[in-house]
Amino acid sequence: MKNPVSLVVLVVALAAPIALFLVLSAEDVNGYVAAGLSVSAGWLLNFAWALSAFDHRSESRRTVSIAVRYGWACPAVLVIAVAIAQRLADWPVG
Numbered sequence: 001m002k003n004p005v006s007l008v009v010l011v012v013a014l015a016a017p018i019a020l021f022l023v024l025s026a027e028d029v030n031g032y033v034a035a036g037l038s039v040s041a042g043w044l045l046n047f048a049w050a051l052s053a054f055d056h057r058s059e060s061r062r063t064v065s066i067a068v069r070y071g072w073a074c075p076a077v078l079v080i081a082v083a084i085a086q087r088l089a090d091w092p093v094g
Contacts, residue, residue: 006053013045042075
Protein backbone atom coordinates (compact mmCIF):
# COMPACT_ATOMS: atom_id res chain seq x y z
CA MET A 1 0.00 0.00 0.00
CA LYS A 2 2.35 2.67 -1.28
CA ASN A 3 -0.36 5.15 -2.13
CA PRO A 4 -1.31 7.44 0.81
CA VAL A 5 -4.72 8.04 -0.77
CA SER A 6 -5.56 4.36 -0.38
CA LEU A 7 -4.69 4.56 3.32
CA VAL A 8 -7.05 7.51 3.74
CA VAL A 9 -9.80 5.64 1.88
CA LEU A 10 -9.27 2.63 4.16
CA VAL A 11 -9.55 4.74 7.32
CA VAL A 12 -12.67 6.45 5.98
CA ALA A 13 -14.10 3.03 5.02
CA LEU A 14 -13.74 1.94 8.63
CA ALA A 15 -15.00 5.15 10.24
CA ALA A 16 -17.82 6.17 7.88
CA PRO A 17 -20.26 3.32 8.66
CA ILE A 18 -19.97 4.02 12.38
CA ALA A 19 -20.39 7.77 11.98
CA LEU A 20 -23.26 7.42 9.53
CA PHE A 21 -25.07 4.94 11.78
CA LEU A 22 -24.68 7.22 14.80
CA VAL A 23 -25.97 10.25 12.87
CA LEU A 24 -28.92 8.37 11.40
CA SER A 25 -29.77 6.85 14.78
CA ALA A 26 -29.78 10.30 16.37
CA GLU A 27 -32.18 11.51 13.67
CA ASP A 28 -34.72 8.82 14.62
CA VAL A 29 -34.38 6.93 11.35
CA ASN A 30 -35.56 3.31 11.53
CA GLY A 31 -32.73 1.16 12.90
CA TYR A 32 -32.78 -1.26 9.99
CA VAL A 33 -32.68 1.55 7.45
CA ALA A 34 -29.82 3.25 9.29
CA ALA A 35 -27.91 -0.03 9.47
CA GLY A 36 -28.53 -0.81 5.80
CA LEU A 37 -27.41 2.61 4.62
CA SER A 38 -24.33 2.49 6.85
CA VAL A 39 -23.29 -0.97 5.70
CA SER A 40 -23.88 0.01 2.06
CA ALA A 41 -21.70 3.08 2.42
CA GLY A 42 -18.99 0.99 4.07
CA TRP A 43 -19.18 -1.60 1.32
CA LEU A 44 -18.79 1.05 -1.37
CA LEU A 45 -15.80 2.55 0.42
CA ASN A 46 -14.21 -0.90 0.83
CA PHE A 47 -14.65 -1.44 -2.88
CA ALA A 48 -13.11 1.98 -3.57
CA TRP A 49 -10.17 1.06 -1.34
CA ALA A 50 -9.65 -2.22 -3.20
CA LEU A 51 -9.63 -0.37 -6.50
CA SER A 52 -7.24 2.33 -5.30
CA ALA A 53 -4.85 0.18 -3.28
CA PHE A 54 -3.78 -2.36 -5.86
CA ASP A 55 -2.08 -2.16 -9.21
CA HIS A 56 -4.52 -3.04 -11.97
CA ARG A 57 -1.78 -4.51 -14.14
CA SER A 58 -0.90 -7.21 -11.63
CA GLU A 59 -2.86 -10.12 -10.26
CA SER A 60 -5.10 -7.95 -8.09
CA ARG A 61 -8.38 -9.02 -9.63
CA ARG A 62 -8.84 -11.54 -6.86
CA THR A 63 -8.57 -8.82 -4.21
CA VAL A 64 -11.15 -6.65 -5.95
CA SER A 65 -13.40 -9.68 -6.35
CA ILE A 66 -13.14 -10.41 -2.62
CA ALA A 67 -13.95 -6.76 -1.86
CA VAL A 68 -17.03 -6.95 -4.06
CA ARG A 69 -18.28 -10.17 -2.48
CA TYR A 70 -17.34 -9.66 1.16
CA GLY A 71 -16.78 -5.91 1.52
CA TRP A 72 -20.02 -5.65 3.48
CA ALA A 73 -18.83 -7.92 6.31
CA CYS A 74 -16.54 -5.51 8.16
CA PRO A 75 -18.99 -2.58 8.05
CA ALA A 76 -21.77 -4.93 9.17
CA VAL A 77 -19.77 -6.10 12.19
CA LEU A 78 -18.91 -2.50 13.08
CA VAL A 79 -22.53 -1.35 12.80
CA ILE A 80 -23.79 -4.32 14.84
CA ALA A 81 -21.19 -3.59 17.53
CA VAL A 82 -22.26 0.07 17.69
CA ALA A 83 -25.94 -0.91 17.81
CA ILE A 84 -25.26 -3.31 20.69
CA ALA A 85 -23.22 -0.64 22.49
CA GLN A 86 -26.11 1.82 22.07
CA ARG A 87 -28.59 -0.69 23.47
CA LEU A 88 -26.33 -1.43 26.44
CA ALA A 89 -25.81 2.29 27.09
CA ASP A 90 -29.60 2.79 27.18
CA TRP A 91 -30.14 -0.25 29.42
CA PRO A 92 -31.56 0.77 32.80
CA VAL A 93 -29.16 0.12 35.65
CA GLY A 94 -30.68 -1.50 38.74
